Amino acid sequence: MKGERKHRRPESRGPDGDTPARKAIKLSDHRQEQKDEDELLTAADIYFEEGGLQRIHPYFFKFATHAKGRWVGRTILEVFRSEFRDRPPGYYEPAIAQGIIEINNEKVGPSTVVRNGDLVTHFIHRHEPPVTTQPLTIVQETDSGLLIVDKPGSIPVHPSGRYNYNSVVKILEKKHGYRALHPINRLDRLTSGLMLVGLNANVARRMENDLSSHRIQKEYICKVKGVFPTGRIICDQPIRVIAHKLSLNCVDPNEGKPSLTEFELLSVDDDQMHSVVYCRPKTGRTHQIRVHLQFLGYPIANDPLYCNTEVWGDNLGKNGELPLALPPLSELPTPTDTSAAETPAAPSPPPPAPTEEAKPPAGKDKKVNKMAGTTSASLLTDESRATWGPLVSRMESWKTKQELAILVDVPTDADAPRKCDKCSDPFMPDPTPDQLYIWLHAWRYSGPGWSYETKLPAWASGATEHIDRVKYQKESA
Known part of the structure; x- marks a missing residue:
């Protein structure tokens, strides 16, 4: 493993226990300090x-929030064990003792009582997942x-979850020298292709208005399961978010x-197993192309x-049909040489609901709590829970199974340590090439007086000779 990049963390200060009074720290000051360190x-x-x-390189990253x-x-200690469940319970007491968790930039003891207005800081040792070495290419700057x-x-486009520097925004900043970026269209992490980024707020606002008023035409290429029918196929089925946490629509x-x-349809593979398909979304719902293709019976392969039979069954959600009954998922794997205290056994329940007087202001409850690493809960209402609840639960169980399977696959080579000596997190195996992307590519964007496109990806090379036949022409719109 490469040497660790040092991300400066302030020396712990103050007594090891509570004090009669603690200096209030502004969150804005903390954020500026973090920004200044990052810019160096x-x-x-x-x-x-x-x-x-x-x-x-692994690094310490400072997350902070007011109590x-x-x-x-x-x-x-009680707050972190009950509220922040992305780490095993045994992690927090040593972290407090080492000053990794602080209050108002001071080292405290596990019995320190949290007071109103306290700034709680957690220096999280981050291990970002690796990504492809394929470069982020600048097509043009106007x-x-x-x-x-x-x-x-x-x-991913934005820093989120386990990704920070391995994101489009950070790569553009650090490798290409851009600042104050305003992404206009957002692609899923696994999706490749064209992105529009504003270098100032005015151009970003104008382009976003063009997108919302359908003055920008988006064209995608994908590779689906099966032989797609010929002719122009239109899907106009309504789409809703089922669970934000799972990105399920x-x-x-x-x-x-x-x-x-x-x-x-552009082309069919020689083995008749897959088809390359041209896609033109007229609206911009999350996962719209992926969901509509699933509904038609030709999911992205x-x-x-x-395109997950373990969750959707053999019918794969065709025509919007949910599986009535499926056999239980195979037994969850258990890492044999990792203690139960360090291994997540199942998704943790959400933190306790806030009391009436502690409810967040209107419009704030949808934000992700970055210190906890959690996301918003399912959007299911009481009326729709009976319909969608089993599917959401099955997807949650399947994802847990994949996470535990990764832990099982952690190398046991004596020359390669299994755990980080700073945070005790297990070193994860590298993603395989087929886990780095899906067969969906944002190929071409066109607007008033302009048009930009990319080369077709290697998996769609057989469709090159057919692309001019179907691509959007402004004069025909």
Whole structure:
């Protein structure tokens, strides 16, 4: 493993227990300090390539938040064990003792009581997942401040979850020297292709208005399961979000939002197992192309969400049909040489609901709590839980199974340590090439007076000779 990049962490200060009074720290000051530290780092400090993947040196990253109303009067150890369940319970007491968890930038003891207005800080030792070494390509930069880039699969647009520096925004900042970026269209992490990025707020606002008013035409290429029918195929099934945490969306005629996608067959593989399909979404729902293709019975062939027989059954959600009954998932694997205290056995339940007086302000409850690493809960209402609940539960169980299977696959070579000596997290195996992307590519974007496109990806090379036959022409719109 490469040497660790040092991300500065302030020396712990103050007594080991509570004090009569604690200096209040502004969250804005903390954020500026974090930003100043980040700006000192160069691409050479952050990135390296090894084993055919782009990697990030592990580092300490400071997350901070002011104490919530329901934390006040509880010990710091109790708060972290009950609220932040992304780590095993045994992690938090040593972390407090080492000063990895602080209050108001001071080292405290596990019995320190949290007070109203306290700034709680957690220096998390981050191990970012590796991504492809395929470069993020600059297609063009316009005089008006519009940046057009070609994003490889495996890279998320924004820092989120376990990804920070291995994101489009950070790569553009650190490797290409851009600042104050405003992504206009957002591609899924596993999706490749064209992205529009504003270099100033004005161009971003104008392009977003063009997108929302359908003055920008989006064209995608995908590879689906089976032999897709010929001719122009239109799917106008409404789509709704079923569970934000799982990024799961489905066709729902009753509660879905209007959605429309046009499809046309480009080519069929020699083995008649897969087809390359041209896609033209007229609306912009999350996972719209993926969900509509699943509904039609031709899901993207390597899509882990919507082409998954373990979750959807052999019918794979065709025509919006949910599986009535499926055999139970195979037994969850158990890492044999990792203690139960260090191994997640199942998804943790959400933190306790806030009390009436501690409820967040309107519009704030949808934000992700970055310190906890958790996401918002399912959007299911009481009325729809009976319909969608079993599917959501099955998808949650399947994802847990995959996470535990990864732990089982951690190498046991004596020359390769299984766990980090700073945070005791197990070193995860590298993603396989087919886990880095799905067969969905944002190929071409067109707007008033402009058009940009990328080369077709290797998996769609057989469709090159057919693409001019179907691509969008402004004069015919």
